[in-house]
Amino acid sequence: MDAIASFFKFRERGTDLATEARAGLTTFMVMAYIIFLNGNIIAKPLGLDPIAVSAGTALIAGLVTLAMGIYGNYPFALAAGLGINAIVAFTLTAKGLDAKGAMGVIVLEGLAITVLVLVGLREAIMNAVPLALKRSIGVGIGLFILFIGFVNGGIIVTPQGGVPIVGLSFPTTAGQVVFLIGLAITIILFVLKIRAALIISILATTVIALIVGVAAIPSNFTVTPSFSTLGLGLQDPFQAFAKLGVLTALLTIFAIMLSDFFDTMGTVTGIAAEAGLAQPDGSVPGIGRVLIVDSLAAVVGGAGGVSSNTTYIESAAGVAEGGRTGFASVVTGILFLLAIALSPIAGIIPAQATAPALVLVGYLMFTLVKDIPVADVEDGLPALLTIILMPLTYDITVGIGAGFISWVLIKVVRGKFDQIHWLMWLVSIAFIVYFAQDWINGLIK
Secondary structure, three states, X not given: OHHHHHHHOOOOOOOOHHHHHHHHHHHHHHHOOHHHHHHHHHHHHHOOOHHHHHHHHHHHHHHHHHHHHHHHOOOOOEEEOOOHHHHHHHHHHHOOOOHHHHHHHHHHHHHHHHHHHHOOOHHHHHHHOOXXXXXXXXXXXXXXXXXXXXXXXXXXXXXXXXXXXXXEOOOOOHHHXXXXXXXXXXXXXXXXXXXXXHHHHHHHHHHHHHHHOOOOOOOOOOOOOOOHHHHHOOOOOOHHHHHHOHHHHHHHHHHHHHHHHHHHHHHHHHHHXXXXXXXXXXXXXXHHHHHHHHHHHHHHHHHOOOOOEEEOOOHHHHHHOOOOOHHHHHHHHHHHHHHHHHHHHHHOOOHHHHHHHHHHHHHHHHHHHHHOOOOOHHHHHHHHHXXXXXXXXXXXXXXXXXXXXXXXXXXXXXXXXXXXXXXXXHHHHHHXXXXXXXXXXXXXX
């Protein structure tokens, strides 16, 4: 016990073994929903086995969270990132990539962030992109996830004839009613601040779905986990370039990297400050180790076929329980590994049971909008375009591109050239070419 206390610096951070263990358990309980939710998001679009995705999600979350605890020594837990897995499921597949190609993009994105961390360019990127755009990316992804939740729940549909593009479907089917009941359960548990609200709501809604016939236990149901997604190796990182072209592939990787990068930085600095582990200027001691683990977790998640793994804001629950060291993450990681045994349940859970969790997570990400100066047209209009175009186009890249271009345009019109970082110029021009590529190809032909 003394060796553990010394290694994780219990005394220096004012904690003890029991407190850290309780914090690790708390973090796991509020994150466990991702084991089932990730499979429901990416399995069908990518043609993967949801049980295998669930098992892989738990396995990789366990391994990278252990790495964060042992190497980073912070109470941060990691798992498949919501938002990025939506990009994999909807944006990348819409571009024509298969499972290996989509995961190959995630591998490249993770490698790119790792290089940025290793060469010390993370500060340059953070300074180049305006704070309002950083926050609007998170808000936009939140609305995108919320939108997906209502679509999966059958409440938002495309009407016959396609006009309007989307519309409200009055709940007349058992599946829609199950979703609404699940949404009510989720909201009630969350408002009452019940720990593990999301995992409880998913399981409770699944039971209801089984009772009314919306879900059924498969005849070939097995309690043995499947790890078929892990056999994909490093996936196919070159497929994106072959199918999309160099420019589109690079901008797609860049857009995902921005989302992953800023989400991690905001999460890490915010939770460290809440734990009292940040410096007065907001910096986090030893953040380099944390970012290296987080970056490599993206690579591992892509290589393992479960999408990028990233640091979870839910780690704040463990911090609230007193977690101050990496031992809390070690406990969370071990619990994720043990939870692999639960992965076969993923084959039973219907989309209507996980859709309410998407709605709530979307709301939580949306709350960042309070920190965006929307009344200032220089920040507010680009933020609006970033936020609204993601769900409307089902494409996160489009939202980020529109935000970058409009921000630079407004600064130019107002003569504030000195406020435009060269990286913003470069990326905005690249996005213009990206949006106009079909027109440009037509001219060339």
